[in-house]
Amino acid sequence: MEFITGLKQQEEAELEDLLKAEEGTTIILEGAVHSIRDMGEIAFVILRKREGLIQTVWEEGKTDMELSEIREQAARAAEEVCAAAKLRVGDLFVVGCSSSEMVGARIGKGSSLEAAQAAFAGIYPVLQERGIELAVQCCEHLNRALVVERDVAEAHGFEIVNAIPQLHAGGSFAMTAWANFKDPVLVETIVADAGVDIGGTAVKLGLVDENGRVLRRAERSVSFDGYKTPILDTVQAAIHEFLTADAPRLEGIAVSATGQIDSRRGVVAGTCGNFPGWIGVDIKGTLERAFGLPVTVANDANCMLLGEVWAGAAKGCTDVIGVTLGTGVGGGILTGGRLLEGARGLGGELGHFRLHALDGVACTCGAIGCYERYAATTALVRSAQAAGLDAPDGRAIFEAAAAGDARTLAVLNGWINEIAQGLAGLVHIFNPQLILIGGGVSAQQALLIDPLAAQVRKSIMPAFAEGLEVRAAALQNDAGLVGAVYYFKQQ
Secondary structure, eight states: OOOTTSSOOSSOOOHHHHHTOOTTOOOOOOOEEEEEEEOSSEEEEEEEETTEEEEEEEETTOOOOOHHHHHHHHHHHHHHHHHHHTOOTTOEEEEEOOHHHHTTSOTTTSOOHHHHHHHHHHHHHHHHHHTOEEEEEOOGGGTTOEEEEHHHHHHHTOOEESOOOBTTBBOHHHHHHHHHSSSEEEESOOOEEEEEEEOSSEEEEEEEETTSOEEEEEEEESOTTTTOSOHHHHHHHHHHHHHHSSOOOEEEEEEEESSEEETTTTEEEEOSSOOTTOTTOBHHHHHHHHHSSOEEEEEHHHHHHHHHHHHSTTTTOSSEEEEEESSSEEEEEEETTEEOOOSSSOOOOGGGSBSSTTTOOBOTTSOBSBTHHHHSHHHHHHHHHHTTOOOSSHHHHHHHHHTTOHHHHHHHHHHHHHHHHHHHHHHHHHOOSEEEEESGGGGOIIIIIHHHHHHHHHHSOHHHHTTOEEEEOSOGGGHHHHHHHHHHHHO
């Protein structure tokens, strides 16, 4: 805090010190807002401090903020948003900006082209450096249309409208973007769906456009208090917070959820994990009532597969087996271009077909010999520890294998063979073009993907091996969000 002397000589100024200040002295105050009396162009703001109340006056159009300060603050804000949202090359960064409020006036009443130019000069270079596209929202006089580059509008299929922003019809920030873009156009709306990926530990949220690109992301823990707060309560709160930010017009909410999901009703039909109160939850009905938007719900592994088919490693394929290897095994099957869902939407539960039904390991589902008890990364760790290896997790095992440890390589090869035998059976049933491997271990191309592909081809009849590919998934954490939206669009 700056004090009446202009020096930072103490932590806080007392009210009695303020009373001694000479007229014209600049004082910066910190305090909680006690009340506001709005008189139109003037407002009285009452601040509450520890010692009592103090009245300040706000007058429309009065500010001492330097343009350089506006530029610096805008740049910092853009950097923080890019980092928090984990924006990537090609993503859209939507800005709604009031230059009037920047200079202390009411919104729409004191447009400042200089302030807008300063803010643009802060934001635009940050986005250009990262390969992120800027979209600038106009004011209500142009129906909140957005200024974008023509190639961005064409790439996304946005509807271009015939208008040019002006100072009081669009706003100064939109005017500045129009003047600085290479080939600016105005688009009516940026239409998106809200994707929600509910996992066992966290819910991920994103805005996904019509080309499968994630425009904005957020994440919140659902297990922060040991599930004392119901998972769906946390999800609703996260969605409310996410949608309070400046967002495009939404077509609906698409949910990817852990568990056995009755996608016809949008209800959790079952789960093999320890998620208290999750079975029976009506995700679809609850969210539709809360947000007034259509909602679809599908299993998270199915959504992973659909995301990859739409915008990832399986793009262009019509027949795919997708398998996610983690603490369990998830999966999805695409046949003839459509997701295999079954009668209730429960189809594609690959983790629980019986690979060792007669003499296998007991599964969390209550059965014996389920595929995930042999193909999950937890199975790999269990086998390594049974062999006397120092293997706290999968990462340690792959590091030891990469270093050439013979015992570790033997355990790893045994695990890969178990995965391959399950996949071989599925290949003979569904005759896919592609087997897609997801999960963190899918990054192990030389130690997992390549030997797995060889083992699968060795284990199937020659005709089924012709043209068959085995690839790692590409979308990583975005796959569930993107796939949920793809599922929504197919309904």
